[in-house]
Amino acid sequence: MNSIGFDETRVTPVPPRLEVKNLMRSFEGRTVVNDISFAIQPGQVTCLLGPSGCGKSTTLRMIAGVEMQDSGEIYVDGALVCDTIFRLPPERREIGLMFQDFALFPHLSVADNVAFGLTSGSKAEKRARVEELLERVDLMRFIDGYPHQLSGGEQQRVALARALAPKPKIMLMDEPFSGLDNRLRDGIRDETLNILKEQDTAVLLVTHEPEEAMRMADEIALMRDGRIVQHGAPYNVYTRPVDRAALAFFSDANVLHATVEGALAQTPFGQFLAPGHPDGTMVDIVFRPQHVRIDFDRGGTGPKPTATDGTAARGVVQRARFMGNESLVEFVMDYDDSILRATVPNVFLPKVGTVMWLTIRRDKCFVFDA
Structure with missing residues (x-):
């Protein structure tokens, strides 16, 4: 700090690579995107996750500049690129696009398709960049081929290389790996992220698959009916859902219905704490199948109640299936003939009709208004 009190070491905060403020979009009187705001830093992957029709792709298209918002602002590195008055053309936003409709130019070779977005550099430099990317997506052998000679998944990887070639500041990806078979998907997905992070690219990924979001994203923005209902790190979004629908989007869910009396919800599995819910309120107690504990019947009785697992309830096996790395039972x-699902690691296939006792991990349950 100098003699007049000015701190010369103070660093001006770096703006987000991409910032979206209060985006709105309606079609024929129906609001499709409703007050969306978020920011993405360089090298960060944010996923817009949600069911079909929730506004994910429309949000992406507005950021890309191929769709115009009704209101709201979009910034790149702190500079305005679009509001309702000013609009920077899509080709000047330094944004790469990878949509589901990854159409390649049929009259151009694979090499020329990948090089299409390279506007600077010598012919040799462009060729070197094309070869580098095709090598990384395992398509170098097709460099002089044409799109019609490739499978759908191979065409998709060429489109991915084309989008990566100009080293965009921001990459927008709308379910870009949906055309790849399971054998290739994980490898290509991981390699794509490695390339983007090496280039410090901010990534906005759209998907309806929770597993893909959990695998790829640094942050997840869960969307529903045009709004972001929850935003955070994948672990937090998964383990601290804001409501029953948010929990169920990531996995199967079991539900107990109960009424609150004295801040407690009474169920066949014992009492559950329900703070903040007035007496007489109907609540749903929601828990995932992996948090159900199974015990064998001991002459008509089950395990004794515990503070951790509560009271055991009796059930009869209706069906058991092996799912690959776990079993679903x-x-x-008994209490109301409802179906309750439990998953068990590895192989566990009790016979239909077997009587068993179930308990629920109290720390893995969520209490929501019914």
Whole structure:
């Protein structure tokens, strides 16, 4: 700090690579995107996750500049690129696009398709960049081929290389890996992220698959009916859902219905704490199948109640299936003939009709208004 009190070491905060403020978009009187705001830093991957029709792709298209918002602002590195008055053309936003309709130019070779977005550099430099990317997506052998000679998945990887070639500041990806078979998907997905992070590119990925979002994203913005209902790190979004629908979007869910009395919800599995819910309120107690504990019947009785697992409830096996790395067991519960699902690691296939006792991890349950 100098003699007049000015701190010369103070660093001006760096603006987000991409910032979206209060985006709105309606079609024929129906609001499709409703007050969307978020920011993405260089090298960060943010995923817009949600069911079909929730506004994910429309948000992406507005950022790309191929769709105009009704209101709201879009910034790149702190500079305005679009509001309702000013609009920078899509080709000047330094944004790469990878949409589901990844159409390649049929009259151009694979090499020329990838090089299409390279506007600077010598012919040799462009060729070197094309070869580098095709090598990384395992398509170098097709460099002089044409799109019609490739499978759908191979065409998609060429389109991905084309989008990466100009080293965009921001990459917008709308379910870009949906055309790849499972054998290739994980490898190509991971390699794509490696390339983008090496280039410090901010990535906005759109998907309806929770597993893909959890695997790829640094942050997840969960969308529903045009709004972001929850935004955070994948672990937090998964383990601290804002409501029953948010929890169920990531996995199967079991639900108990109960009424609150004295801040407690009474169920066949014992009492559950329900702070903040007035007496008489109907609540849903929601928990995932992997948090159900299964015990064998001991002459008509089950395990004793515990503070951790509560009271055991009796059920009868209706169906058991091996799912590859776990087993799914469905029970018909004695208390109301409802179906309750439990998953068990590895192979566990009790016979239909087997009587068993179930308990629920108290710390893995969520209480929501019904």
